[in-house]
Amino acid sequence: MMRLLFVFFFLCSCATRNNVLNQYREKLQNGLAHKSQRTHILFLVDGLSYTVMKQQLKNGSLPNIKTFFLAPGQVLRKAHAVFPSLTFTNIAGILKEKPVHQTNAIGNKIVYNNRRINFESLDDRQNFTEIMRANNIFTRLNQKNYLTASFDYGLAADASLSSELDFQSAYAASQSDYRYIDLKKNDALKLLLSTTKTNQWPEFIFVHLVGYDFLSHRFGPQSAETLSYLKTIDSDLADTLNLLKKTESEHQVISILSADHGFSLNAKNYVDIGQLVKKTAPGAVVINESRMASLYYEKPSSTGELDTLTKKLIKQKGIELIAYKKSGQIKLQTHGRSFTYQELNQECVGGGVKISTENFTDICSTQLPESIKNMFYPFFIENLASYFSNPHWPDVVIIPNADTTFTNVGRGFHGGPTADETITPLLMRNAKIPQDVIIPNWQLLNFIN
Ligand SMILES: [Zn+2]
The missing domain is CATH 3.40.720.10 (Alkaline Phosphatase, subunit A)
Structure with missing residues (x-):
């Protein structure tokens, strides 16, 4: 044999x-x-x-x-x-x-x-x-x-x-x-x-x-x-x-x-994102991708509800940034800093999407000035603009602190920005x-x- x-x-x-x-x-x-x-x-x-x-x-x-x-x-x-x-x-x-x-x-x-x-x-x-x-x-x-x-x-x-x-x-x-x-x-x-x-x-x-x-x-x-x-x-x-x-x-x-x-x-601290969402923002399907998580709610939430939820989530231990999209408007919140932009639902030649920010109307996400493109993390605003323009975009995105992960198995993690x-x-x-x-x-x- x-x-x-x-x-x-x-x-x-x-x-x-x-x-x-x-x-x-x-x-x-x-x-x-x-x-x-x-x-x-x-x-x-x-x-x-x-x-x-x-x-x-x-x-x-x-x-x-x-x-x-x-x-x-x-x-x-x-x-x-x-x-x-x-x-x-x-x-x-x-x-x-x-x-x-x-x-x-x-x-x-x-x-x-x-x-x-x-x-x-x-x-x-x-x-x-x-x-x-x-x-x-x-x-x-x-x-x-x-x-x-x-x-x-x-x-x-x-x-x-x-x-x-x-x-x-x-x-x-x-x-x-x-x-x-x-x-x-x-x-x-x-x-x-x-x-x-x-x-x-x-x-x-x-x-x-x-x-x-x-x-x-x-x-x-x-x-x-x-x-x-x-x-x-x-x-x-x-x-x-x-x-x-x-x-x-x-x-x-x-x-x-x-x-x-x-x-x-350097991610070594663990946060149980399932429990955290259950406690602070219940009712969502949580997609845990280790160094980021996305939430999908069955019922559409209003901008007010999402605002309240964001304020709650950002206060939780180990959480660094929350982003959500409502009516084509994307809001990002960290500790003490926020940024908002509007999707214009138009593709740009060369791969980006058109957005408007406080200082720029009708600009391609790939053509943003460095100060905006790299806000929070390298290429983050450019990347996020594309991410939220996908037809399957989630209601909320959660990013943990740079030293934190949502996975407690193994020693190496990625998915974050x-x-x-x-x-x-x-x-x-x-x-x-x-x-x-x-x-x-x-x-x-x-x-x-
Ligand atoms: Zn890979």
């Missing part, structure tokens, strides 16, 4: 490693593999903040990434996540190339047609694929007859080539063997690149590395275990990066390394990033055409 099992797993292992390559060969045989102009490859390191990346590059822990992406004189650049700083929200934005009010993915958990959907659960994961389908970068490039590849089973809607559901990776995840999952993606990618002609490589390749995020949740984003894993990612990527570098004389390759969001680096959660690293090889610009991550792939 053991021997049979061993043979089964061995066959399984080969099958999954070869899977993308086999799909590729099939396309080639059917005349469906088109010549590529150039290849764009995005390595998305889930959960890696700019702060951590900068430290680790500085202390020499990432020699392969550094050599590949940072020629002398080049510096690590920044991108920014949308709000909330969650995986599904930000990956939906990156792959759909759209801000959060156009993606329908305003959280890892959303309330949709009065039903709670949790994209992190296997049961609801299909809903995410449906949200992604027919409208993402894979779709856009497929329409031009380009080949695309996704090395993530769950994030591959419309990709021409993709990793298949892999039982061993699921088992590895249940055993917390995250390296197995990342390594398998990397091995399958290496196999594809090393056995195919460079001028027939896919036009776009998406590689989603998940181990750093899983370990950050469990041990903390700056724990010895997590940082050591980041080193492992660097050494595991060495061969792949060398392979990309070696082909540059015959084929143009633009490589990008970034993240979907970061982690809070602080710089460590919002500002992500951005490295590019063979492409120039405009200087002094911190782009929102949903614009990361816009340049591919």
Whole structure:
């Protein structure tokens, strides 16, 4: 029996490693593999903040990434996540190339047609694929007859080539063997690149590395275990990066390394948000996303009621900011500071939404002066304007203090608006990033055409 099992797993292992390559060969045989102009490859390191990346590059822990992406004189650049700083929200934005009010993915958990959907659960994961389908970068490039590849089973809607559901990776995840999952993606990618002609490589390749995020949740984003894993990612990527570098004389390759969001680096206090809302603002469905929570009330509340509720909530221990929307007006309240703006229900060219504030009438959220755009937290007003313009917006948003989280499991938390959660690293090889610009991550792939 053991021997049979061993043979089964061995066959399984080969099958999954070869899977993308086999799909590729099939396309080639059917005349469906088109010549590529150039290849764009995005390595998305889930959960890696700019702060951590900068430290680790500085202390020499990432020699392969550094050599590949940072020629002398080049510096690590920044991108920014949308709000909330969650995986599904930000990956939906990156792959759909759209801000959060156009993606329908305003959280890892959303309330949709009065039903709670949790994209992190296997049961609801299909809903995410449906949200992604027919409208993402894979779709856009497929329409031009380009080949695309996704090395993530769950994030591959419309990709021409993709990793298949892999039982061993699921088992590895249940055993917390995250390296197995990342390594398998990397091995399958290496196999594809090393056995195919460079001028027939896919036009776009998406590689989603998940181990750093899983370990950050469990041990903390700056724990010895997590940082050591980041080193492992660097050494595991060495061969792949060398392979990309070696082909540059015959084929143009633009490589990008970034993240979907970061982690809070100092959240350690816990507030039971369910209890707190029950006590102070009862009757709401509470969506707890760890470093933020949103409330959905069944009955519409009046502005007066929401004002009273906000005043109560902001006085609670561990709470830093409350925002609510009523009749298109968004009110933000912290301790001793408030800000109000009006939605104008109009899109702006380039992705923002039109709003009016006390000093500006009819301005795009992306064009706000720095003093307003970055009020309270980096890019917060820009991000919040987009968030509240989504058709599934909640009645109230609650942000805990920077050192506080609404989750009491694990040691790493994100979802909130602080710089460590919002500002992500951005490295590019063979492409120039405009200087002094911190782009929102949903614009990361816009340049591919
Ligand atoms: Zn993530």
